[in-house]
Every structure is written in structure tokens, then in C-alpha cells.
Amino acid sequence: MNNTIIIGSGPAGLTAAVTCAENGVDVVVIDEYMIAGGRLLGQLYEEPNGSWWNGIKESTTLYEKAINLGVKFHFNTAVNNIEQSNGLWVVYTEKDTFYTSNLLLATGAAESPVPVPGWTLPGVMSVGAAQVMTNVQRVKPGERGVIIGVNVLSAVIAMELQLAGVEIACLTLPKRNRITMKAGDPRKVLDSLLHVSHMAPSPFVRYGSKLMKNDFMKKLGVNFYPKKGVKMWDIPIQLRKAVTKIYGEDEVEGVTLATINADGEVVSGSEEHIPVDFVCIAGGLYPLAELAAVAGCPFYLVEELGGYVPLHNERMETPLEGLYVAGNITGIEGAKVAAAQGTTAGLSMAHRSGIKGLDNTINDSIKMTEQTRNSAPIQFHPEIEVGRKKILQQWEAYQSTKRESICY
Amino acid sequence: MTRRILDHPILGKIEDKNYVSFTFNHKVYKGLENESLAAALLANGIRTLRHHEESGSPRGFYCNIGHCYECRVSVDGQQGIRACLTPLKEGMIAESSGQLQTSSKEDGGLENE
Ligand SMILES: Cc1cc2nc3c(=O)[nH]c(=O)nc-3n(C[C@H](O)[C@H](O)[C@H](O)COP(=O)(O)OP(=O)(O)OC[C@H]3O[C@@H](n4cnc5c(N)ncnc54)[C@H](O)[C@@H]3O)c2cc1C
Ligand code: FES
Secondary structure (H helix, E strand, O other): OEEEEEEOOOHHHHHHHHHHHHOOOOEEEEOOOOOOOHHHOOOEEEOOOOOEEEHHHHHHHHHHHHHHOOOEEEOOOOEEEEEEEOOEEEEEEOOOEEEEEEEEEOOOEEEOOOOOOOOOOOOEEEHHHHHHHHHHOOEOOOOEEEEEOOOHHHHHHHHHHHHOOOEEEEEEEEOOOOOOOOOOOHHHHHHHHOOOHHHOOOHHHHHHHHHOOOHHHHHHHHHHOOOOOEEEOOEEEEEEEEEEEEEOOOOOOEEEEEEEOOOOOEOOOOOEEEEOOEEEEOOOEEEOOHHHHHOOOOEEEEHHHOEEEEOOOOOOEOOOOOEEEOHHHHOOOOHHHHHHHHHHHHHHHHHHOOOOOOHHHHHHHHHHHHHHHHOOOOOOOOOHHHHHHHHHHHHHHHHHHHHHHHHO | OOOEOOEEOOOEEOOOOOEEEEEEOOEEEEEEOOOEHHHHHHHOOOOOOEEOOOOOOEEOOOOOOOOOOOOEEEEOOEEEEEHHHOEOOOOEEEEOOOOOOOOOOOOOOOOOO
């Protein structure tokens, strides 16, 4: 029997563990990966002040802090199911079964696939896979690659790959079809690109982002977008081209690239072959919330948060007694916001464990999360705050119907 | 030619001293202790981890963080082990045999709707 179990040792889970332990609550952290850090491990970018955000260092610091505070870790342990029974949470893993009063789900996010013909060939991988291979495992995903899907994450990872000596032939779009709809529409892509543009040295993209705040300008932007593309960190970005096929006998040998018009349709006869030995697919992120679903937590679809998120309040509580959520399971944001949410969740769990006098600290930590959000260097969705408000409104609505049903 | 990034301009150097031997499909390779099996194989130039049970088409790792199950191999006799989550150990025996489930990628993925 445990007091608190945390599933996931990313920035949210690690910070929550440290916070609990600092308040005298004993904690067990379970993660299916080999080491602590989650998606923080692969992160590497230059901060506005010129220093580098090194995800491995950040992860190690947090992990060591947790270890020194007596937090116990179980790595290489996947959680398959959770269930509430007699006022306790039962956590089923591949190995053992755990019991706890407080359970935090900090399982993070996953990448959406974008099916492109040929995408099952060895050498095709998600863009996050290439990030982990390069920055964490320190093995090159290949010598030269193409990234299909232009968004915040793929732009940042392209830069990271280049830094490690991997050549990126270009970032480009998938051919438009029913599934790739949004990712294959140059106008939508341009819209999402505006949010990394402040990190780009290319004046076209930087000035462009100020100009293109409204839809009309965006349409103009695509029409005037130079045919040969623009460059960000010296990597060509092709919004007027799309990959129609990934080819190769037993492994990736190249991609077929074709010119597309402003609506994303292929101009026939424009196909060319680009030889590469790997391909990254960047379909965007969505909250990984399966465990909250099997537990029976209510869900809402909030597009600004990246998909279906479990209902929760600012204290990171779900409507299910003793079940908490923090980090990207509540919506797609950067690691600093995830960590700030982890602090709040840790405090809330300590509060429920009977630690007194935490109310002010909890309120401060909620404010801290907002501040962190406002100054985040990378934003995955421009309307993130709208999304956060929507889920809080859902929480209020849920609580008031619950109150009504109790009255009757 | 090595595929390893031994020296990185920001992340610095890595130790590449703790090499261990392991077997994949009856051939012996070397990799770094505790790196993932998927990384060790890629560093040896191996991308194909298995063949699809119905179509026979070759498959490699896809997500590299345990979500997609594309990298399933058997490790020391245990089937369905994800190579991207398996730390490499001395004497490890891995094989690309005996997959039963079909992959989520084949079904179009959970999250395409
Ligand atoms: C591929 C990828 C790349 C990203 N790159 C960046 C980036 O470059 N910059 C940026 O700002 N943000 C990036 N993000 C966003 C990232 O999600 C956040 O920055 C942050 O890491 C979220 O923290 P978290 O603690 O919520 O989850 P994560 O950091 O994702 O940690 C979740 C942990 O839970 C574990 N886990 C999940 N399910 C289970 C289970 N069932 N059983 C056991 N363990 C489980 C995972 O192994 C993982 O260690 C990326 C996200 C992804 C998916
Ligand atoms: S590559 Fe996706 S689970 Fe291993």
C-alpha cells in the first residue's frame, strides 16, 4: 500500500514527486522508459537569453533531487490498467500490482501519424523518434532526411538534427488527402508556423509573421510564397511542395516531391525524386490519456489543448476522488508549463494526505503556471489560454450538475 | 563510418567504452551497455527489426518511445518486446520472430479519426 503513485517521470511527474517528497509524503514513480525525463530528455534549444536548454541536464537534476528526497522509481514498467476499488487506486503493470490513496497520471503526449504512401518502410519514423535517437541515444537516424509536416515541433527538431551533423534536405508537406487535410493545407501550416517564427533568423518568416495575423494576409502570403521556398536555420522549408510517395526496396531510398497549388493540390508533371536514407513524419501532438479513460474520468474535446483531455480543475484534481493529472495529458504545452503543473499536483496530493497549511502555496503555484505559460518560448497552440478556460468552464458545469443531482 | 554522435557541439562527448556483445537474428554485434536495443541495431546499420506477419514487408522502429509497437522483437526468448524500450545487456539474444498482434500503424493508427 502506497500513499502516492505517479505514472510518468517526465517534467510533470518528476516535479510532482519532488514536491510531494519535500512535504513529507512518500512517493513511488512508475515509467515504462529506461530512464527518467520523458520527452524532456530530447529537448535542446537556445533560450532568448542565449543559454541552452539542455533536456538531459534538466532531467538528471530533477531525478537526482527526487532520489535524494527518497522517491522510489520503477523503470521499464508499463502501466496497463488502473481501477478504483474500496477507496484505493489499483495500478496494474506488466510486473506487479500497486495500491495507493493518491494517483497522478503524468503520461504526457503522443504524436499523431500522417499516413503517406510508403510510410511503413524501415527508415520512416516520427519526428520525435529522430529527436530521441539523436539527442538521447546519440545515434544518427540517417545521413540525410526529409521531414514531412511543417509545425512547431518539426521546425525545432530539424534544427536539432542539423546541429548533430544530420543533413535535412527539406521540411515539406504531405500530399493532401482526407486524413492529412489540415497538415496538407499550406494556409493552415503557415498559420501554425507563425508561432516559431520569433526563433527564425530568416527575415521573410519573421516579418511575415507580423503581416499575416489575419486570414486575408495569410492567403496572400501563400500565393506570394517563393516557389523555391524559404530557409529557416538554413534548412529549406517548402510550403509549395508535397511528398506524394516514400520509395525504396527494403528501406527508405528517397521521396517523390511534387509542386502543389495554394489549395494543396498536386500540379501534375512536377514530380521529382529526392534521395534520402530516412524520413520523419510530423503530425503534431495529442494528450496521451488512455489511463484516465479506462478509469472512467469524463473527457472533453478541446482543440486548443490538442485533443481529448480528462476533466480537471486548476488544482489538477479530476472528478474521481484521489485521481490527479498534470503535464501534457491535460493539453499540449512545453516542459516548463508541465513542470509547473506538476508542482500544483504534488501540493494538492500532499494536501489530501493531510499536510496542513498548503492552501496559499497551492494558489501561488496556480499563478506560477499561468506566468510560465505566458513567457513560454515555444507555444504549440496559439489559443492555449482559450483552451484552458474551456476546460475550467466544463469543470464548473460538471460540478453544478453534480450539486443539483445531490439536491434532488 | 560510425553513425554514433560521439561529440556534439552542445551536448558534449559521450563515453563509448562500455561495449557489450549481443545477438540479433543469429549474428553477433556490439553496442553500448544500456542504450536501447533499437539504437544499438541502428548504430550497426540495421533498420529492419521484423517482417509483417501477413504481407511480409519489412518494418523498423517508428515512434522510438514505446507508443506504436512497430519495434516488437523477441528478447531472450520473450516475445513482443519493444526494442526502443529495452536497455542493451551483455549476451542479449534478440530475434525478429513470432509476432502475433497486428500493428496499430497497419490499422491506420488509433488516432486517425
Ligand atoms: C515526441 C515528442 C517530442 C517533444 N519535443 C518537445 C520539444 O522539443 N520542446 C518542447 O517544448 N516540448 C516538446 N514536447 C512536448 C512535451 O510533451 C512537453 O515538453 C513535456 O515533456 C511534457 O511533460 P509531461 O511530464 O507531461 O510528459 P512526458 O515528458 O511525455 O513524460 C511522460 C512519461 O510517462 C511515461 N508513460 C506514459 N504512459 C505510460 C504508461 N502507460 N506506463 C508507464 N509509463 C508511461 C513515458 O514513458 C514518459 O516518460 C514533445 C512531445 C513529444 C511527444
Ligand atoms: S518504436 Fe514505437 S514502440 Fe518502439
